[in-house]
Amino acid sequence: MKSIPHIDMSLYDADFEAFANLVGEGYESNGFVALTQHGVDQQLIDEALDTCRELFALPEQVKKQYHIPGGGGARGYTPFGTEIAKDAKHVDLKEFWHVGREIEGEAPYPQLTPNVWPQELPSFKDKILQLYRSLDALGLRVLEALAVYLQQPRDYFNDKVNLGNSILRPLHYPPIIDEGTPSVRAGAHEDINVLTLLVGSREPGLEVLAKDGSWIPVTIIEGAIICNVGDMLQRLTNGVLPSTTHRVVNPPAPYSAKSRYSIPFFLHFNPDVMIEPLASCISDDNPKRWEAITADDYLMERLREIGLVK
Template sequence: MKSIPHIDMSQYEADFEIFAQNVGEGYERNGFVALTNHGINIDIIHGALDISRELFALPAETKQQYHQPGQGGARGYTPFGTEIAKDAKHVDLKEFWHIGREIEGEPPFSQLLPNVWPQEVPEFKTRMLALYKALDMLGNQVLDALAVYLGQSREFFRSRVDMGNSILRPLHYPPIVDEGTPSVRAGAHEDINVLTLLVGSREPGLEVLARDGSWIPVTIIEGAIICNVGDMLQRLTNNVLPSTTHRVVNPPAPYSSKSRYSIPFFLHFNPDVLIDPLASCVTSDNPCRYEPITADDYLMQRLREIGLLK
């Protein structure tokens, strides 16, 4: 793998069967693809990135007021040096903010907590919710294709993610002050969730682990959105769709002296969904690898592993 496959999202409407085949094959080979012609207005993306810079430029004590201790970083601000990749020895060099699904009235699941919004940056809410909605819709289109590729009905995933505890995470990797630090911006890891959609950051740093053990650099192609399989989908598909290891390394000068900003959207199953390998993904050559577990139980287990829950 020298680069990740590009998926033309305009095929979703033009020729869904070919689209589903391209999406499925791209993920089965790599676990990572780049979505082009996705239809999300560039102003929504740039508006969210610009307001993120404004947010993270606030004084540390101001941001700290929006930290929610004991919630595992579920909403609001998570300070620099909190998260650590599973089995890593050093914390990641990043700070971030979590935005969840906005629910009118009583939420159907207790996990759908109210969002925390910074009073100092009033436009943050409007811009982030616009991006959340757009990425949620785009992720559902990708899942429509994967459902068909996996031998399910086109709508298979729709009712399983419509009330998922999906998270939008504006991220800030500050400039590298100590060039000799053993920490990296984000240690090698796999994502916990179903799909991750990533916007922003054209600076070098993101790398994907190829099957031959080499690391493949991935820069955000102008206008494209990077989208990768998470562990929940890998588990549901009995490893047919791989959740690929990736990392954000500390870049060389002059990039190391600059901040890096990106916004991943972590698409999740509804908390009560049972993640049990699909029969279509279990064969004599690929026997069932996993016991059933609910999406929420699996999430809690993994959040403890990365230090967000104690």
């Protein structure tokens, strides 16, 4: 693998079956694809990245007002040096802000807690919610393709993610002052969720682990959105669609002297969805690997492993 596959989303309308095969085969071989012609407005992406720069430029004492102790980072601000990759020895060099699904009226699940918005930056809420809704819809189109590829009805995922505790995470990796630090911007890890859609970053650093053990730098084509399989989807597909290890390395100078910004969208199942390997993904060659577990129980198990929940 020299690079991850690029998939033209305009095929969704032009030839859905061909689109489904491309998406499924791309994920089965790599766990990562880049989506082009995806319909998410580039101006919206640029404005969201710009408002994130403004957010993280706020004074530390202001940002820390929006940190919720004991909240596991579910909403609002998580300070620099909090999260650690599973089995890693050093914390990641990043700070972030979590935005969840906006719910009108009573939340259908207790996990869907109210969002936290910075009063100092009124534009943040509007831009970030627009981007949340756009990426949520894009993720569902990818899942429709995967449902067909996995021999399920096209709408198989629709009622399983419509009230998921999906998270948009504006991320800031500050400039690296200590070139000899043992920490990296994001240690090697797999994502917990169903699918991750990544907009940004305009700076290098993201790398994907290939099957031969080499690390492949992901060069983001202008306008493309990176989309990868998470552990929940890997578990549902009995490993047919792999959740691929990836990391954000500390870049060489001059990039190391600059901040890196990106906005991943972590698409989640509804909390009560039972994740159990699909019958279509179980065979003599690939016997059932995992037992059933609810999406919320699995999420909490993993959040404890990475230090966000004590």
